[in-house]
Amino acid sequence: MRFTLALKNILKSKGRSLTTLLLSLFTTTLFIVYVAFMDGSHHQIIKSSVEIYTGYAHVNLKGYRDESDYGNLIEDASSIDEILRNDTSIKTYAPRFETYALLSGDEKSVGSMIVGIIPSKEEKLSKLASSLSKGEYLNDNDTNAIYIGIKLAERLKITIGSQIAMVGSSIDYSIAADIFTVKGIFKTGLFDFDAQSAFVNKSYLDSVILSDNKATYFTVDFQNNDHINKVTSALQAKLPSQYEAVGWDSLLSSLVQAMLVDSIFGYISISIFFLVIFFVVMIFSYVNIYTRTREIGLLRALGLTSKDIFIILFIEILLLATVAVSIGAIIGGVIAHHYELQPIVIDGIAEMYKDYGLVSDEVPMHFDLFTITWNALTIFILNLLAIVYPALKINKLTATEAMRYV
């Protein structure tokens, strides 16, 4: 009976129901889109930082994080290679060999990081190839070609075609030295990275520093990088015990914390939005209920208890909120999904955030069912809560008072 009455109330007063419906729908959509946008821009920043060079996860010898020297190398890279090749959760991966050496041009010498990479694989794993600013990127057959950061090139006062000498140490600590020709210059926008790194074909570097079948670490890109802890621990289980798989959140922990701080501010703002939305929903509920005072008075006069009235009102909002929030969530989800695939382009944002390593003007939204679900549920609960006060308030009136209410 109470249910039919509630349903009839909704259907009969279409205007009123529609307002409530639209309000909840609008707020749900707004909220979902806002969160998707916030998460999206964080993902974008992280993605940029991760994808410039670091990668989503590393596989390295335990201890390498603390002491990144020749004492902690992956000695048998092909065995790790095989494990990674057979792991279906991994999209691409590649070994790297990072070492520090002295690079010297005609006038100046600078200590720098030299990395042996497999150029074709690295093209898919990092932004190295696309950050090309002058000359050419490396290829797998290159020998003593070097690909260096733009600031490093400035510091060494060299350009494309210049020769630079590298003096470092081989992994047996004998002196490794060679002459490289600058093939390409890159610019990622990360100052330190551009000022201190140079890349050469790994197969050639291996011959110079005797690092054949050795790597400092493997960088890994999973099919799905969203739940990095889960996939890295799954990978960890497949690795021999002396190795470890480390996710980007540990590799770039200060960035993660920075995003967390930003999120906290974001959520403070969101909680203010919530507050306003809650009040607006409450006000509308209140007004809705109060315009029905006489009708409610009549129901009371006819013998319904205040509890009955409360339940009727509750069923009404429950039905309306369910419909509104579901539709809102679907619309919000569709928008988030759409803008995830076709990101919003804000011209100049990459330039602005280049120090943070943002390399794209695209700001995608982030579509995540879990986030959308909890967002929608929050608005739903907010809707239910918003009716409590008005319903209690109106139930304080006696039937006759209610009927006489103007």
Next chain:
Amino acid sequence: MKYLFFLLLFSLTLDANEAQNIIKKLEKNLRGDYMYGTMKMIVTSKRGQRTVKIESWSKGNDKSFIKILYPKKDKGITFLKLDTQMWQYIPKIERTIKIPSSMMLQSWMGSDFTNDDMVKESSFEEDYHTKLLSKRGNFATLELIPKEDAAVVWGKIIIDVDIKNAAPLKETFYDDRMKKVRILTFSKIEKHGSHTIPMIMELKPLDANKKKNSTKVIYEKIDFDTHIDASYFTKHALKRYSR
């Protein structure tokens, strides 16, 4: 009583002087006007062991020339140190490279010595206050505290000395919290011409992550008494004497 006090004071200054004298003698013995030698350096680390053979020429404290003889890959690489500056020549790339200050404290050839160790004229006499801790017959233990202005990283150095031969036996290096950082031990003291020196020297770092490391230097030939041509201590020498 007054006399006793005077005596005590006197003996203290005497001690200081004595310590100073020991160090002076030590340094004089270890560094002649000229020195030529060949040596083997055995570096032990987590990754195993490796041997480097070196030929070296030096004049006084601040000029030295080093050439690598072994392993084959590094043969012919030469180093020149003049005062505080250091150059390196690598035959493979036919280049002379000045080692910049930022590389100075890196490990030298994978050993536990740093480039800085090779370069710095760490004169015990000039940089440290010396104090005699104990003396028993021919053996003395000295404590070296760096002078306030001295650019040294150590908090103190304790040296065990064979006084008769004016040769060190053991040097223990402390950081400025007086925690042991590394130990240098000397053995096989031999007389070569006018100098009596330890032919084996072993360095052991004590930092937790370097537990397995050690570097052993063994002199094979040593000569303090032959004049060395000044041409060794020029930048031209790097390439010229590389072969």
Next chain:
Amino acid sequence: MKLNHITKTFYPDSPKEVKALTDINLTFNKGEFTTLSGESGSGKTTLLNIIGGLDSATSGQIFLDDEEISAYSEKKMAKLRLQEIGFIFQAYNLIHVLTVRENIGFIMKLLKFEDKEIESRILELASILQIENILEKLPGEISGGQQQRVAVARAVASRPKLILADEPTANLDSKNSERLMDMLRTLNEKEHVTVIFASHDKYVLEQSKRIIVLDDGVVIEDR
């Protein structure tokens, strides 16, 4: 007050066209106590509204003291209503946030009467209408009969020339109706206000000095 050839047509030139009033010619003299009577839909309320300037006639003129008010602008009309006409409606015609006292004085305040004068007028009317003891109450706290009496007090407070009352007794029981009419009558006699009712209440008709009967928008009796 004179009405010349007043005609009112709803939805003109459409299939739903309704002629509410046809060619009404009437004259009301000062101090009259008149009732417009007739069945529901006979046009009496429409006529009353036109007299009060709440509605405009499709054609014809209205003169008040030889001035044609039917040509007045909306604004001028509102001013006229405020100054010259008092209204009493069926029910709920008080401003419910104001007390009875403030409701009665409302129009006088708008007309910028002096506070002292407003106060004495309120007391005077309150005593006539027997509402002295409810002056501080809000409209929601008093009975329907009392509310109507307050409405009457408000309508006459500023001494308008004309009082228009649309079914003032419709929501009242007979006892309250009687009292309301008595009081209006008293005011009519005491203050010489012109009063025009639109009503088919027997009691109202009994009390009226002049009765105009309308049927289908035409005056069929004037006595």
Next chain:
Amino acid sequence: MYKIAKHLAWLSLWRRKSRSIMVILMIALSLSGLLAIQGLYDGMITHMINTTIRSDSGEISLYTKEYRLHKSLAYKLSPVSKIEEKLSKIKEIISHSVRLQQEGLIATAHKSLGANIKGISLEKERDFGNFDTFITQGDYSFGKHKKEALIGATLAKKLHLDIGSRVVFTAQDADAEINAISFRISGIFKTGNPALDEYTVFVSMEKISTFLNLKESATQIALRIQNTEQIKQVQKKLQTMLPELEILRWDELYPLLIQMQEMMQIFNLASYMIVFIVAALGIFGVMLVSVLERLREFSIMLAIGTPYKMVRNQILLEATFLGLIGFMVGALLGWIILLYMSTWGVDLRSFEAGLETFGLNAILIADIQYYYFVQAFFAVFFATLLSVIWPLRILKKIKAIQVIQGKML
């Protein structure tokens, strides 16, 4: 008549007490929240800008044109006294600091790291930007014989240094000779500027000049300018006086700060807009219903000759009262929160690493600016106006007579 409208509006407001209180609470709470965030954000940015200016850039810094790229002593400012003499002619410059910097290596018995050594005068830095307030441990002093140094907190942590620890700094001097010099740490500073905290050691100007074998030289001269408005003008003046130098404003040296400030402002504006559009919806709901349910009353008022203007004023005033009270309560609440946050700060120590990425301290101190409240006032005001447009249109459209006859209800 306005007075009556005001009276009516006020009474109507309190007749529907719960409703009005809800609207006022809504405005007040969201407003105070917005004010708090704005203050916090502003405080954050101002703090960053302030410490950067105080600890490094000043309002304007002078370099030689090549120095910033090569960081080499070959591109030094010299002689300093000549430049200082020229600076003294510009009265807008209230203080300046002469600094001499060189890159090198800092070493302990255990470890060595790349670092910058910077020669300063403690007294001048104190005048310049109260550098002494950045000291977190130890003293703001170079010791009796100027043999002590101040070191950045992050660098000290990496090298496990305490007060009194000894470090050796190795660097090339002006003649490309490598020299080493030792210092004891007298103080540890934390500016929030990573370039200083992570890489810099401050020592006395005399000491470093001798060490680098230089006289009357500097790599940077930073200036403090009295008024913000004078910065550009002083920059121009300097450019003509010292055409061979690079003369840069703080915002040119640290463009990221300005960009962050702009981003924050956009964010604040967006927040205000979202919140107050939603809030306007709330006020609108209340106003619409309050007009609708009183249509009859308004009609009667119009019928008895009340001018439309007065009825409109009454509704406008009702909304204005709601907005105004909401604003006042919100502003007061926001002010109290801001006052608290600007006095005691907000402790975000658990996110220290993240904040340091932004160059911030873990305790954020909020800013209070007069314009927040003006901005907030206008936000509320527009939301209020926005919310009554529709109800007023309804009122305008009604024919009193129809309502009285019950045709519209």
